[in-house]
Amino acid sequence: MIMAEKGVSESPMKKLEEAIKNAPKDGLIWYNGEAFPGVTCQLETLEILNTFKARSDDVVLVGYAKTGTNWVGHILIELEAASGKYDEEERKRRKQQEIELKLMPYLEFGDPGKFERMEKLPSRRIIRTHVKPQNIPKPFFEQNTKMLVLFRNPKDTAVSYFHFAKSMKLFPSEKTWDDFFSDFINGKVPYGVYLDHIIEWNKYIDNKNIMFITYEELKENTTLGLKRIAEFFEFSVTEKDIQTIVEKTSFKSMKEKSAETHGVIGQHFFRKGIVGDWCSIFSEDQSKEMDMKYEEPLAKTKLGKMLKYEVYCKN
Known part of the structure; x- marks a missing residue:
């Protein structure tokens, strides 16, 4: 969730430590009843989020x-670059422009002045966000901007979230997995209850400008997933481009280059990258509790079925 505001050489860990020191004790800030990460978000930015000037050709994740x-954000960056047929010099120019504009990777992150800086970015802009659909700036919907909405099975999501937050010291060090699971299931973590996001996005399941994809299907057949994404966003790429991007964005490749792409905090972004890690930490009672939460509102919805909960979240 966190990247350096400038170059990775500018000690992002030092900036992170300063941000953590100044963040609220529980790590949260609240806006319209929703929790956001106090380390990366500012209330002033959230208050003007809906004024962001969207473009019809923005690529939104x-x-x-x-x-x-x-992971998928890097895939989109590579697809856009391959489609634009940029040479290495153009890639560097665009990257440097993003660095100079202090573009943080998620729309809700950073200072409110970033929106003006983002207006100077060349098309097509790759924009990421963690927010629910009701918090996405309305101009995106008014411009019929295409969005790729990514989901992952909730049990693996919870485990990955716990280890990431622990590693990045986003909450008190004494917080255990049991503590975190309770917070996660009850929405006392940044971005609230994960299952609520699924419920809300199910309302958009038939929107032609929104593509839904899961982490699991991308892991199972990355090549096919990239082809679907490229077709949806109308990226002009070849079979060779696709295979090159599959290799460049593999977990192994990205982990090896994490220091280059994320600086010293890169080690916190790449842990296992597998499906089914939840089995190593969930208790039987926790597994059943998550099952019940999922079953009640989601199991019979179109999006709920797409997530294949029975396959990925049952022993």
Whole structure:
């Protein structure tokens, strides 16, 4: 969720430590009844979020925290660059422009002045966010901007979120998995109850400008997933482009280059990258509690069925 505001050489960990020191004790800030990460978000930015000037050709990625948006975000960057046929010099120019404008990777992150800086970015802009659909700036819907909405099975999401937050010291060090699970299931973490995001997005399941994809299907067949994404956003890429991007954005490749792409905090972004890790930490009671929460409102919805809960969240 967190990237350096400038170059990765500017000690992002030092900036992070300063942000954590100044953040609220519970790590949260609240806006319209929703929790956001106090380390990366500012109330002033959230208050003007709906004024963001969207473009019809923006490429928007939406996903709850730790559902794979870091990975898929890099995939989109590579697809856009391949489609634009940028040479290495143009890639560097665009990257440097983003760095100079202090563009933080998620729409809700950073200072409110970032929106003006983002207006100077060339099209097509790759924009990421963790927020629910009702918190996405309305101009995106008014402009019929295409969005890729990413989901991951809720049990693996919870485990990944716990380890990431623990590693990044986003909550008190004494907080245990049991403590975190209770907070996660009750929405006392940034971005609230994960299952609520699924419920809300199910209302958009038939919107032609929104594509839904899961972390699991991308892991099972990354090549096919990239082809679907490229077709949806009308990226002009070749079979060779696709295979090159699959290799460049593999977990192994991204982990090896994490220091280059994320600076010293890169080690916190790449832990296992597998499906089914929840089995190593969930208690039987916790598993049943999550099952009940999922079954009540979601199991019979179109989006709920798409997530294949029975396959990925049952022993």
